[in-house]
Amino acid sequence: MYLEKECDLMAEKQLRINLATLDETVNRLAEDAQKGHGFTVFTLNLDHLVKLRVDKLFRAAYSRARYITADGWPVVWLARRKGAVLERTTGADLVEPLCEQAAKRGIPVYFFGSSNRSLQAASEYLKARYPALKIVEAVAPAYGFDAVSSEADAAISHIAQSGAGLCFVALGAPKQELFADRAFAQSPHVGYLCIGAALDFLSGNQQRAPLWMQKTGTEWLYRLVNNPRRLFVRYARSALVFAELATRQLFNRPHKLLDFTVVDLKK
Numbered sequence: 001m002y003l004e005k006e007c008d009l010m011a012e013k014q015l016r017i018n019l020a021t022l023d024e025t026v027n028r029l030a031e032d033a034q035k036g037h038g039f040t041v042f043t044l045n046l047d048h049l050v051k052l053r054v055d056k057l058f059r060a061a062y063s064r065a066r067y068i069t070a071d072g073w074p075v076v077w078l079a080r081r082k083g084a085v086l087e088r089t090t091g092a093d094l095v096e097p098l099c100e101q102a103a104k105r106g107i108p109v110y111f112f113g114s115s116n117r118s119l120q121a122a123s124e125y126l127k128a129r130y131p132a133l134k135i136v137e138a139v140a141p142a143y144g145f146d147a148v149s150s151e152a153d154a155a156i157s158h159i160a161q162s163g164a165g166l167c168f169v170a171l172g173a174p175k176q177e178l179f180a181d182r183a184f185a186q187s188p189h190v191g192y193l194c195i196g197a198a199l200d201f202l203s204g205n206q207q208r209a210p211l212w213m214q215k216t217g218t219e220w221l222y223r224l225v226n227n228p229r230r231l232f233v234r235y236a237r238s239a240l241v242f243a244e245l246a247t248r249q250l251f252n253r254p255h256k257l258l259d260f261t262v263v264d265l266k267k
Contacts, residue, residue: 010211011070012169013159013261014046014067014260014261015052015062015068015074015199015214015259015260015261016177016260016261016263017044017068017069017070017084017088017261017262017263017266018067018068018085018262018263018265019041019067019068019069019089019265020070020084020085020262021086021087021089021246022089022093022094022097023231023238025041025067025069025089025094026094026097026098026101027192028067028265029041029067029094029098029101029105029114029147029191029193030098030101030102030165032106032107032191033102033105033107033165033166033191034077034082034105034107034165035181036189036190037189037191038166038184038187038189038190038191038192039066039191040061040064040065040066040067040068040177040180040184040191040192040194041065041066041067041068041069041094041192041193041194042061042062042065042067042069042177042180042181042191042194043068043069043070043071043073043089043090043091043194043196043208044068044069044070044071044072044075045071045075045193045238045258046072046075046238046239047072047173047234047238047241048062048071048174049238049240049245049258050234050238051095051149051173051174051256052258052260053123053241054075055174057174057178058147058173058174058178059178059257060181061174061177061178061180061181064181065129065181066230069089069090069108070086070087070088070221070262071088071089071090071091072088072090072186073075073088073217074242075088075260076088077217078179078245078246078249078260079159079260079262081246081249082174082211082249082262084227084262085161085209085219086163089126090196090198091193091195091196091198092193092195092196092197092198092201092208094193094198095126095168095195095198096129096194096202097125097139097157097200098166098193099126099129099130099133100129100130102130102133102134102165102166103130103131103132103133103134104132104166106132107134107136107166108134108135108136108163108164108251109133109134109136109164109165109166109167109168110135110136110137110159110162110164110166110167110168110169110190111136111137111138111168111170111197112138112139112141112159112167112168112169112170112171112179113140113141113169113170113171113172113176114140114170114197114199114200114203115140115200115205116140117203118140118200118202118203118205119139119199119203120138120203121136121202121203121204121205122138122199122200122202122203123135123138124162125196125202126202126204130236134164136162136164137158137164137194139155139158139161140164141155145171147171147175147176147178147179147182149221150180152179153181155179156182156183156186156187157186158178159187159190160183160186160187160190160221164179164188164190165190166190166191167180167183167190167191167192168193168194168198169183169192169193169194169195170195170196170198170200170207171194171198172196173194174204175198176194176195179192180192180193180194198255200226207226209222209223210222211245219247223248242244242256245258245259249254249258
């Protein structure tokens with residue numbers, strides 16, 4: 001009962017994108033991790049907005065996130081229409097520059113999620129590129145892993161005691177956000193970044209869209225063409241949410257649950 005009441009209260013809080021650029025995000029997270037100041041990082045996109053409409057636990061986790069970036073051109077577009085100055089920053093964009101900073105600053109990292117195959121290949125790639133990078137462990141949970149379970153509790157305890165300053169969580173939404181939220185509550189000295197399929201991209205087990213598509217806002221089309229059966233319904237729902245938010249914005253009628261704002265942490 002308490003959890004339900006808490007989630008209802010969280011639903012009243014407006015989403016706040018508070019990291020505007022990739023460079024700002026990398027610098028802020030590296031500085032926090034070096035100081036032992038933990039955090040959670042969520043990357044807001046249309047699929048998240050669809051899930052936020054119906055998932056109270058997801059909304060509660062989002063309301064507690066220390067940092068939120070704009071992942072997806074529709075979110076960037078909506079924010080810019082409000083006058084915000086920001087760029088798209090995805091979980092996949094963050095992994096390499098943060099690992100570079102972790103190597104330079106002596107911050108141990110932990111990878112959690114994805115698959116054993118992707119973890120091994122991604123770890124080898126990152127170690128080859130950043131030889132000073134210390135990967136304390138890379139763990140792929142069993143299929144069907146539940147972010148709110150005794151198995152998750154054991155994983156959280158292991159990460160907390162591992163010595164890691166950064167933990168990259170690659171479980172997909174909303175599972176990774178729920179896990180990161182619970183993990184940070186129990187290990188506030190660790191920074192948890194939700195990165196989706198980033199390790200699969202680095203390993204080569206999945207192909208990310210060409211750079212020109214990433215920069216022109218058409219990466220979604222590349223993914224849809226390559227995996228239509230899995231993504232068609234998801235993208236259709238996302239398109240409906242985008243249309244609703246754009247229309248509401250046009251008539252200055254913000255959505256109670258899904259409206260978001262952009263704040264500048266430097267002010």
